[in-house]
Amino acid sequence: MNNPLVAKLNHYLDSAAPFSSSVQAAMAEMSKQPVDLPAVCALLETDPVLIAAILRLANSPFYGFVREINTVSDAAMLLGVHSLKQLVISFSLMKRFSQAGKEGLGRQALWENSIAVAVASKILAREAGLDADVAFVAGVLSDIGLVVMDQCLAEEYQPVLAYRDRHSCSLVVAEQAVLKLDHGRVGAAAINQWGLPAIYSEVALCCDHSQEQPPKVPMVDLVHLAIVLIKGLWITTVPDSAMITLAPQTLTRLKLNWDQLEELLPEIDLSSREIIGRLLP
């Protein structure tokens, strides 16, 4: 990103670490083998807002547990450490970037859309045989570049919206024309800066684009399809509501067909609205 705005973005990303020291320590602990679960729980319990969000989601019909989950220790036992870690990443980011942007994009709508894409990605991953927990985080992070730009480049972003309206084009096209960068690249840079796995930056970089050639990771196809479906379900009012192109190869590579999608749409619609209601009251 050889661009004058990049220095501003880099400076912002340096100062906008999304993970508190206790969450960083908990994530490091969850990466060890064997995992010291009491230590993980003790670290996470220092962040009650994060814990409340995890428990709200874990107790939703989306996860389908019969008994109520009341503690982070319960959540870790029932969800598994892998799932818990993905939820910690997702909610830490939502919490860090939940304040309203200065103007323009609408932070609530951006997060509603990202959560809906995350839910759709998780449901599609189940059908496509991909890691559902990784799919959820990849969905949450799919538009993180927009959130970062909304916060860091609010003034510079206004001409992008004007260009988009004047030319009836997508945000990505308008961003490239006006700023010489786009939210996919910004999102990927942010994810790399925060030390998250490379699969998430690859998804953020590529998921807005139709993929005729196989992407580096199948998760790109999956999140791209989730974005397409969420646009068509009209769940959120996002700044970029025009449909994006879906390549037939995307479905083929995911081994999904139209009948399956038709069956999944009501579940995606209901679950997305339910989870948004729980996480963004």
Place this chain on the structure above:
Amino acid sequence: MSAVEYRTVLLVEVDEGAVLAQDVLNEDGQILLCRGALLTPKLQQMLIQRGHTAIDILEQQPNLTEEQLREQLDAMFESQPSTPCMLELRGLFERFHARKASNE
């Protein structure tokens, strides 16, 4: 078209039959009324007596007519090529929204 289709209203102005968009808790954090409950005049009075002044209720979105649905999809797919894949996708959404409207 927002997912969180609710608005905050003053309790004294709530229409009978409004649907709660939030859980109502007591002082101990226990749920008194669940999200999705119908707000009857009796419950409305109970909440006012407990000191509540405003509450979030679900917004009932008007169903789209077939014509409006098609127009909305036309606008959404305006910039897209008419490939078999995109036509299939459009048909998928058209059937979904039509079914959803007829079920509501």
